[in-house]
Each structure stands twice: as C-alpha cells, then as structure tokens.
Amino acid sequence: MTSVALPEAFCAQMIDLLGSDEAQELFTALEQPSPVSIRLNRRKHTPQMLEAGQPIAWSPLGRYLTERPSFVGDPLWHSGAYYVQEASSMILSLIAPLMPQRSLNALDLCAAPGGKSTLLLDLLPEASLLVSNEVVRTRAHILQENLLKWGHPSTIVTHVMPEALGRLTSAFDLILVDAPCSGEGMFRKDHEARSEWSPEAVLHCASRQRSILNDIWPSLAPGGLMIYSTCTMNLEENEHMLHYITSTLGGEALSLLQLPEGIEPSPYSQEPCYRMMPHRVSGEGLFMAIIRKGEGGKVSDGLSNTKRRRPRGKASAKGGREGQALTTMSAIHSWLQRGADRHWGQSREGELFALEEAHWPMLERLEAEGIHPLTSGIPVAILKGRDLIPHPALAHSTELAPKAFEEVELTRLGAIRYLAGEAITLPLDLPVGWYIVCYEGNRLGFVKHLGRRSNNHYPAPWRIRQPQPLYQRLGAMPDILEP
Numbered sequence: 001m002t003s004v005a006l007p008e009a010f011c012a013q014m015i016d017l018l019g020s021d022e023a024q025e026l027f028t029a030l031e032q033p034s035p036v037s038i039r040l041n042r043r044k045h046t047p048q049m050l051e052a053g054q055p056i057a058w059s060p061l062g063r064y065l066t067e068r069p070s071f072v073g074d075p076l077w078h079s080g081a082y083y084v085q086e087a088s089s090m091i092l093s094l095i096a097p098l099m100p101q102r103s104l105n106a107l108d109l110c111a112a113p114g115g116k117s118t119l120l121l122d123l124l125p126e127a128s129l130l131v132s133n134e135v136v137r138t139r140a141h142i143l144q145e146n147l148l149k150w151g152h153p154s155t156i157v158t159h160v161m162p163e164a165l166g167r168l169t170s171a172f173d174l175i176l177v178d179a180p181c182s183g184e185g186m187f188r189k190d191h192e193a194r195s196e197w198s199p200e201a202v203l204h205c206a207s208r209q210r211s212i213l214n215d216i217w218p219s220l221a222p223g224g225l226m227i228y229s230t231c232t233m234n235l236e237e238n239e240h241m242l243h244y245i246t247s248t249l250g251g252e253a254l255s256l257l258q259l260p261e262g263i264e265p266s267p268y269s270q271e272p273c274y275r276m277m278p279h280r281v282s283g284e285g286l287f288m289a290i291i292r293k294g295e296g297g298k299v300s301d302g303l304s305n306t307k308r309r310r311p312r313g314k315a316s317a318k319g320g321r322e323g324q325a326l327t328t329m330s331a332i333h334s335w336l337q338r339g340a341d342r343h344w345g346q347s348r349e350g351e352l353f354a355l356e357e358a359h360w361p362m363l364e365r366l367e368a369e370g371i372h373p374l375t376s377g378i379p380v381a382i383l384k385g386r387d388l389i390p391h392p393a394l395a396h397s398t399e400l401a402p403k404a405f406e407e408v409e410l411t412r413l414g415a416i417r418y419l420a421g422e423a424i425t426l427p428l429d430l431p432v433g434w435y436i437v438c439y440e441g442n443r444l445g446f447v448k449h450l451g452r453r454s455n456n457h458y459p460a461p462w463r464i465r466q467p468q469p470l471y472q473r474l475g476a477m478p479d480i481l482e483p
C-alpha cells in the first residue's frame with residue numbers, strides 16, 4: 001500500500017472535535033496496522049472454528065486473528081463458514097436485544113459487499129426475511145454471491161435506488177442504512193480513502209445521506225427500527241444526521257441495552273448514539289445510531305392483503321400443467337428440507353427457487369413496484385430442456401436436504417483446484433450423477449460425474465483467478481481426493 005499522509009483539513013477537524021491530545025492518539029492509531037478479524041456463520045461454523053483467535057467483546061461469533069492469512073486460499077471462506085469483517089462493524093450485534101421477538105421484515109438498503117447483511121441474518125428472530133439491496137451493479141453481484149454462500153433461506157437481493165424501495169409504504173420493521181460516506185474511519189486500512197477525502201466531499205456525502213434517508217423513511221413501519229451507520233468520524237455525517245432523522249423525519253434515538261467495556265455513548269450528541277474510534281477500540285472508525293419511528297398509523301404487515309400470484313410456468317408447485325412439470329417439481333422438492341411446504345417460483349432467468357410461504361407477499365409487492373430481485377429465497381435448480389441442473393447456491397444452502405446428494409471430500413489442494421474451475425476426477429467406480437464436493441465437511445459446490453470424467457459446475461464469476469501461487473504454496477501434491 002502506498003502511504004498517503006492524513007489530509008490537513010481532516011487533522012484540523014479532528015483536533016477541533018477531540019482536542020489536540022486525543023486527536024494525536026487517533027493520528028498515531030491510524031498509522032498502526034489494522035487488526036484482522038472474522039465473524040463465524042451461526043448456521044455453519046464448527047466447534048473447532050470457535051477456538052480460532054481471540055473473541056471480540058461485542059460480537060459472540062467475532063474473532064481477532066493474529067495475522068492475515070490468505071483468505072482466498074482457504075476453502076472454508078469460500079464455503080461461507082465465516083466472513084472477513086473488520087471488528088467495529090460487528091457492533092451491530094448489540095442491537096439484538098432491541099429487536100421485537102417476532103418474525104420481522106428487514107431491509108439492508110446499502111448492503112454490498114454484505115458484511116452487515118450476513119450479520120443481520122444471524123441476528124434476526126426466526127422466520128424473519130431480509131431484503132438486501134445495493135445500487136451499484138457490480139457490487140450487487142458480489143453481495144449476491146456472498147449472501148448465497150452464507151446460505152440463509154430467507155434473503156431477497158435487489159439492485160435499485162432507495163426511492164424505489166421507499167415506495168413500499170410501511171413494509172419494513174427494521175431498516176439498516178449503512179450509508180455511503182466520506183470513509184474517515186477507513187483511513188488506516190485504505191489510503192485511497194485519504195486521497196479522496198476533502199471537506200467538500202464530507203458535505204456532498206451528508207447531502208446524499210439526507211436524500212437516502214428521506215427516500216427510504218416512508219417504507220419503515222410505525223414503531224419500526226432504523227439503524228443508521230457510517231464508517232466516518234465527522235459530526236456532519238453522524239451526530240448531525242441523527243439529529244436530522246429525529247427532528248425532521250420524526251424518530252426517537254434508542255440506547256443500547258448492554259455496552260461492553262470500552263464502548264461509550266458519543267459525547268457529541270444529546271441523543272444516544274455510538275462511536276467506535278480506532279484509538280479506543282481494536283477496530284476501525286464507525287458510527288451507529290438506533291432510531292425508532294414514532295407509532296401512530298398502521299403498523300407493518302401491510303403485506304397480507306396483496307393478491308397471491310401463482311409461480312410462473314412449469315415451475316408451478318401447485319397446478320403445474322403437465323405431468324413432466326409435476327415430476328420435475330417432486331424431484332426438486334426432495335432436494336430441500338420441507339421442500340413440499342415451501343412456495344416455489346421461477347425467476348426471469350429461468351431459475352427455480354423456493355421461498356417461505358410467509359415471505360411471498362413481500363416478493364409480490366416488490367414485483368408490483370417493478371423491482372425484480374437478483375435472488376429470491378433459495379435458488380434450487382435450473383431447468384435446461386428436460387434436465388434439471390442443481391443451482392450452485394443449493395450446495396451452500398443450510399436448507400439442503402441431508403441425503404439429497406452424495407458428498408465427496410477433497411484435500412485442500414483439490415478444493416482450491418475445484419474453486420479455480422479445474423476439472424475434478426471422481427473415483428471411476430462412483431455411479432454417474434450429481435455430487436457435492438466438500439472440504440473438511442463444508443460444502444463447496446457441484447460436479448457432474450460422467451464416469452471417466454466429471455464436469456466442474458462451480459460458477460465462473462465465483463472462481464479463484466490466478467491460483468498458481470496457491471498451488472505452489474500447497475506443494476505439487478498429486479492427490480485431490482481425501483484418501
């Protein structure tokens with residue numbers, strides 16, 4: 001990383017805010033190496049993974065690592081067993097006791113690459129739904145990949161501007177706005193953020209944040225929670241923005257119920273809100289506020305009166321037109337736990353997906369507003385002519401039926417080769433058909449075994465590019481299957 005000096009105007013701003021002694025502590029911390037941390041997947045981690053690293057006080061599944069390993073070279077990372085996330089962001093874990101303990105419709109509005117969405121999925125009460133949105137197309141695809149690998153069944157991924165989702169009046173019980181910001185909290189990790197920063201950029205970001213908040217506020221149900229966060233440290237984008245929400249939009253800031261040592265409410269606001277500062281905690285700079293929208297008016301669940309739409313075409317679980325369709329559907333029902341109880345649909349791209357019955361009205365409401373999700377629930381299969389191809393995401397789903405596919409364990413080198421898209425040869429005596437390849441029991445994806453050879457069905461955009469250095473590090477081991 002090329003070193004870039006902290007911008008002078010930023011230093012002056014922080015001296016103004018913190019006083020010169022504390023500001024100096026901050027500047028010193030910003031020149032230290034960033035801590036490395038991961039968060040384990042609640043539904044996928046093993047007891048052994050819990051022993052890795054030092055626990056993070058504010059996030060039960062967060063761990064500090066002593067060094068930065070090659071995550072790309074770790075098949076467990078590709079399997080969605082953990083997410084690489086900087087520790088301060090995990091403060092979101094502390095909102096759990098403030099959430100109503102019933103199934104919630106949640107929205108993560110600015111979600112890519114998916115750190116906070118994956119955390120929310122692990123925090124939300126059972127049977128909740130998360131709509132995870134990203135406005136930048138390339139980033140939306142990365143978000144989609146990360147969420148499919150996380151494997152949670154009740155996720156919808158969208159790619160629209162906030163105002164489109166804002167039209168879903170009172171649809172969400174919880175909205176996370178992890179706003180695009182001037183990124184001062186990332187000055188240690190990302191020196192490019194230092195070069196892009198200016199006082200004008202701060203004002204521009206604040207104005208964009210106000211417009212995002214105005215656009216999305218109508219879709220928060222009365223009594224619902226908004227989490228507003230940034231990874232920056234100035235007042236304009238943080239405490240002042242919280243004040244804008246409470247005074248102009250009409251919300252009440254809530255206090256966290258438990259504060260681990262070292263985390264204190266911000267001293268720069270009359271209303272409760274929280275700052276993670278790099279010289280105070282082992283993590284980057286972050287701001288978070290929790291706001292409850294005033295009651296009055298109708299509470300969420302404006303969804304139940306929307307009309308039910310039948311799934312399209314041959315995928316229809318109920319009322320398929322041909323015998324072929326029914327056979328197809330009963331085959332794929334058996335690939336999921338409770339497959340026959342789920343609502344099945346077909347995406348515009350022809351993917352067959354399954355969503356909880358209770359979440360279907362949200363999908364219909366999105367589509368009624370012209371919002372066509374990139375992912376809805378669990379993508380299960382792709383129908384190609386008369387063939388049913390298991391969807392790559394199915395291998396990662398926590399809802400995959402235990403005996404739906406035979407699993408084949410790979411060595412680490414074999415796993416890396418598979419993840420790089422190379423051909424994998426399965427034992428010749430295995431019957432032809434679909435198999436899931438695993439590493440240390442964690443599922444990576446599908447191969448189609450054809451007898452003398454097998455086809456690698458790991459999706460091209462997910463593949464490890466330039467794996468040669470990894471091969472060299474692992475040695476030229478000839479075996480790729482577990483003995």
Ligand code: SAM
Nearest residue numbers: 110111112113114115116135136178179180212
């Ligand atoms: N929540 C993410 C996570 O934890 O991985 C990080 C989100 S990042 C701080 C902010 C995101 O907002 C970026 O992905 C950016 O593309 C998106 N964004 C940019 N402009 C936006 C806008 N006008 N409305 C909504 N989101 C926007």
